[in-house]
Amino acid sequence: MHIPDGFINIPTATASAALAATGLGYSVRAAREKLDERAAPLVGLVAVFIFAGQMINFPVAAGTSGHLLGGALAAVLVGPHAASLALTVVLAIQALLFADGGLTALGLNVFNMSVVGVWGGYGAFVLMRKIFRYTRTSVLIGSAVGAFISVPLAATFFSIQYAIGGQGTFAASTVFAAMFTTHLLIGIGEAIITTLTVGAILKTRPDLVFGMLKVRK
Amino acid sequence: MKNRRFYLVGIAIALVIAGFFSFYASSSPDGLEKVAIDLGFIDSAQESAVAGSALADYGVSGIENERLSVGIAGVIGVIATGLVMYLFIRLIGKKKN
Numbered sequence: 001m002h003i004p005d006g007f008i009n010i011p012t013a014t015a016s017a018a019l020a021a022t023g024l025g026y027s028v029r030a031a032r033e034k035l036d037e038r039a040a041p042l043v044g045l046v047a048v049f050i051f052a053g054q055m056i057n058f059p060v061a062a063g064t065s066g067h068l069l070g071g072a073l074a075a076v077l078v079g080p081h082a083a084s085l086a087l088t089v090v091l092a093i094q095a096l097l098f099a100d101g102g103l104t105a106l107g108l109n110v111f112n113m114s115v116v117g118v119w120g121g122y123g124a125f126v127l128m129r130k131i132f133r134y135t136r137t138s139v140l141i142g143s144a145v146g147a148f149i150s151v152p153l154a155a156t157f158f159s160i161q162y163a164i165g166g167q168g169t170f171a172a173s174t175v176f177a178a179m180f181t182t183h184l185l186i187g188i189g190e191a192i193i194t195t196l197t198v199g200a201i202l203k204t205r206p207d208l209v210f211g212m213l214k215v216r217k
Numbered sequence: 218m219k220n221r222r223f224y225l226v227g228i229a230i231a232l233v234i235a236g237f238f239s240f241y242a243s244s245s246p247d248g249l250e251k252v253a254i255d256l257g258f259i260d261s262a263q264e265s266a267v268a269g270s271a272l273a274d275y276g277v278s279g280i281e282n283e284r285l286s287v288g289i290a291g292v293i294g295v296i297a298t299g300l301v302m303y304l305f306i307r308l309i310g311k312k313k314n
Contacts, residue, residue: 001249006263032309040306041220045227047302048295052235055275055291057243064251065243085309089302097297098290099265099273158249168258178256182248204218 001069001154001183002094003109003161005102012165017107023115024088030081039078042208046074047086049197051093058189066186069113069154072121072146073194076139076211077201080122087114108161112154121150125211134215136202140195142211147194148187155183228299235291239275240284 008016035043050070057065070090074083091109094100101109125146132138159179163172198209206212218226246254253259271278272290280286 001247003249004262005265006261007253007258028309035306035310037310040310041224043306044299044302045224045231048228048231048299049234051294051298052231052239052291055235055239055242055287055294057245057247059243059245060248063245064248065245066248067242082306085305086302089305090298093294093298093301095265096267097270097272098275098294099268099270100275102263102265103267155248166258167261168256170256170258174256175252178252179249182252186248205223208223 001066001109001113001151001158001186002091002101003105003112003158005104006167007102008105008108008161009165009167010104012161013104013108016111016161020088020107020111020115023119024084024110027081027084031079031085034079035082039082039208039210043078043082043086046070046077046083047089050074050086051090053193054090054094060185060189061182064182064185066151066183066189068193069117069147069151069190070194071113071117071154072125072143072150072190073197075118075122076125076143076146076194076198077209079210080118083118083122084114087118108158112157112161116157117150117154120153121146124149129211129214136206136212136215139202139209139211139215140199143198144191144195148191151187151190152180152183155179228295231295232292235295236288239287239291 053068053070057067060066071087074086088110091101091113095103095106125142128142128145129138132141159176162175201209275290276286277289
């Protein structure tokens with residue numbers, strides 16, 4: 001999912017970076033207001049866990065792999081604002097230290113994963129938690145659905161960026177179809193990892209989980 | 218589980234994943250790369266400006282042993298991520314007592 005330099009032209013990358021910066025600015029302000037000191041260390045733990053998780057590519061189909069995105073996972077655990085910031089730190093470290101994802105493409109990647117992946121996953125989570133009546137199980141269902149949706153959603157935004165500024169001559173619909181179906185499969189892996197991780201933390205420290213705040217005890 | 222224990226276990230799990238299990242990750246192209254290869258726009262990719270750096274592609278340059286190379290890169294990544302995230306939160310956080 002990490003876009004290298006060159007796939008998307010610079011104007012589109014710059015526009016995405018501006019959109020991403022706007023979203024992050026909002027998250028910084030909200031996190032400053034809402035993040036309490038007790039939950040702050042969990043943001044750090046979430047970031048390192050996502051970095052580690054993203055190193056593990058799992059096979060999804062013949063000759064294709066995927067890895068954790070972590071947007072929904074982070075949003076459920078620490079809330080969408082802090083989650084956006086955590087994903088951005090991970091993406092910046094990957095681009096700067098490990099040459100994973102391009103430098104000029106960083107804004108594209110931050111937009112797709114830190115903003116769209118996080119908020120899309122979180123939106124689905126909130127909806128599922130409501131539908132399943134704010135129970136502990138609703139948090140797990142929401143985590144699974146949010147995680148599953150976040151991956152093809154982020155892939156869809158790559159397709160949009162490609163349609164606007166792709167450095168190739170392929171029909172936007174072809175790119176979208178290929179990206180969407182491939183990332184549906186990766187979304188299944190995302191849902192499994194996210195649900196297992198949220199489940200493990202619900203067993204040990206449910207009090208730290210942001211997504212549990214509105215759940216009846 | 219007590220706070221201290223919870224966070225120590227959490228960090229240990231991240232270190233083991235990045236430092237040990239990363240070696241066993243699939244080396245197949247990821248979803249985006251695969252699509253780019255199949256459709257034929259993979260050639261438009263350019264090398265990142267830091268592609269020659271000491272940790273590029275999750276390996277430590279100079280370390281021949283692949284298991285060691287990716288493992289150390291992973292551990293460095295976990296530490297760097299944790300450190301930057303911590304500083305970031307400290308920077309934006311206001312004191313609440």
